[in-house]
């Protein structure tokens with residue numbers, strides 16, 4: 033990250049916050065420019081930062097005085113309570129929660145896809161910018177190159193989401209429950225209301241009257257906002273799987289143009305910044321959460337023509353693909369730091 037801006041990480045002890053510190057340190061941001069905030073429970077704790085560490089401070093109303101950029105990752109309630117007030121006092125807020133994503137004045141940004149959305153906050157001090165939902169980011173990193181090449185008219189997504197999407201305590205829950213099951217004990221549920229070890233279940237967000245959970249609804253609305261096109265038909269089924277980190281998505285697309293050449297589509301996907309093609313049919317090697325974990329790139333593969341979308345003239349209007357990305361990095365912390373980087377480059381914040 034360029035410049036000498038002061039940076040705060042709010043929620044620094046969490047699953048996302050720790051990744052943020054890791055990425056800032058890797059970018060060479062000196063410890064003296066970074067403040068780590070969490071709840072009063074964590075005040076005084078020390079978190080690794082590069083070769084050294086940082087002291088955690090209790091977050092409060094005055095914490096962001098004099099801070100240029102605050103990366104919020106402490107849940108929607110904290111973002112709503114403090115985000116806009118801090119922005120009004122001149123801090124740029126990059127928020128990981130869902131608090132502001134659909135607000136008309138808030139850019140919802142994946143830098144590789146719609147960095148231009150940040151132009152609206154040019155030279156502003158004190159803007160609020162939202163990081164999209166993690167499954168949405170990973171899905172759109174895979175689908176956007178195809179959207180640009182052939183136009184996506186409809187997208188059907190099924191996710192396979194890691195437990196760390198529900199925070200550090202959920203990772204601990206998977207570890208503990210796995211041991212309990214292996215020891216022949218009944219798994220104790222604290223974070224999720226059903227066992228996550230050796231189990232697969234519908235995403236743990238509230239279900240609306242239409243039967244879709246909040247995660248599924250976010251994927252539809254956020255895709256429309258990021259692509260700037262509400263006419264694309266999107267439907268999602270979001271599922272938790274017993275994986276520590278990295279979400280997967282199975283994606284079926286209906287296209288505006290038929291696919292002439294699958295290799296050309298594969299090349300286009302591979303040329304997209306932040307994406308790596310893993311598509312080796314001979315070796316049966318495709319994206320996995322284990323390979324995606326800790327990596328910045330979203331892995332994309334299992335690219336296939338959809339035979340159910342071949343018309344009477346033999347033209348194929350549909351594709352199937354599979355993606356896996358580390359949702360703590362590209363789905364959250366990395367995307368937020370990239371937004372801060374782009375702000376520095378494009379609008380000089």
Ligand SMILES: NC(=O)c1ccc[n+]([C@@H]2O[C@H](COP(=O)([O-])OP(=O)(O)OC[C@H]3O[C@@H](n4cnc5c(N)ncnc54)[C@H](OP(=O)(O)O)[C@@H]3O)[C@@H](O)[C@H]2O)c1
Pocket residue numbers: 042043044045046047048049069070071072073074091104105106107108110128129130165166196197198199200201359360363364
């Ligand atoms: N996990 C993901 O993959 C992911 C992806 C995209 C977006 N997000 C969003 O990012 C946010 C954080 O998620 P997470 O997974 O990192 O959760 P987490 O592991 O549970 O961490 C929550 C963080 O918030 C802090 N916090 C709680 N109450 C606070 C308070 N009153 N004041 C200041 N800090 C407080 C916690 O501090 P203590 O340790 O002191 O309690 C901790 O640092 C959520 O809004 C989530 O929806 C998460």
